[in-house]
Amino acid sequence: MDRLPAGALDDVTFAAVSLPMHTATRLALPVLRTLKARRPDVPLCAFGLYAPLNEARLRADGVDVVLGPECEDSLVAAALAAHGRPAAAPAAPTSPSARARALAVVPDRAGLPELERYAHVRWPDGREGVAGVAEASRGCKHTCRHCPIVPVYEGRFVAVPADVVLADIRAQVAAGATHITFADPDFFNGPTHALRLVEALHHEWPALTYDATIKVEHLRGHDVLLPRLADTGCAFVTTAVESLDDAVLARLDKGHTRADVEAVTARCRDLGLPLAPTFLAFTPWTTVDGYRRFLDDIEALGLVPHVAPVQWTLRLLVTERSRLLELDDIRAVARPFDPGTLTHPWTHPDARVDVLQHAVMARVGVAPDEPRDVIFAAIRALADAAAGALRTPVAPLVARAAIPYLTEPWYC
């Protein structure tokens, strides 16, 4: 959000950097190096989901304390120690008492930039609203093979108490939020908890809208609960489709099939509950013709206006300790861990696929705010050119409609 202001480090006695995502971690690396170079006397801490995953790299850059999620006790102890006030040894972050204390803390956003400066929700008519963010749970009970949450949470999730979530939302509504993004890895890991929350939210703020991320498997399995989302102000649901190829979905251990995606798409359309699908468009299993079929299939499902342009470009990330490395196919293409990108880089066996991915990324990067169907047509032309093919038009099955979305697209 901001550059480090001049003089910001003068009086610092302890510095802690939050690393909740891959991109955040890459952005943090130069900041950590600057901190270490300018104030080598100050203890440095990195915390959050991506800190333990990248511990070796962080320590090589001079980070003294590396903490994972639910680390609030340990973070406080590290800060007190830096001030010469050693605290009682904190409980391990995974202990029930430490976790309960961590989850009972209502986020204090004092000192952060005002909400207005963060991503907004943009409505189909062009209006924008201030968006806040809340967590109803942390972790995930699933173990999808490509997911960076899995090596840290190992199939666990924990619910944040409803009164804490609502207090957090209350503070953000007072600060101007008209929409809340639930940042849970999966909002329906605990569907009863989630529905109680959104019903309480809707009761207290009938005009407040929200969005959440829910996996296809849960949308299908909890089909009867979906009207309650639509009735409580849910503006859209982000769902990780990843692929429409059942063989790829099986390799990713996603827990859903193409038929599930089709059923969920139809059900959500009937309910007027917009889906925002996300994809892993480029994997070692992607072919040029497969990518063309994928584009055709998304158009046939009527989902083109639902897809944030960045989703056409995304490439499988093989992070440290990823379960993907269990697969022979991945080990065959993945190179050793690269501390610059914080991934195992990989090259597609068919060079045309990597060329296509770069071309799609460049096209989306030129004008990410162009109408989504214009970007889609341009990407399809690139894919056709890569295949040396002429296009046979595919008629959409349903009328297209714009959907609301966040001005900062979701990706890892």
Ligand code: SF4
């Ligand atoms: S990809 Fe989603 S559902 Fe799968 S483990 Fe990760 S957060 Fe959970």
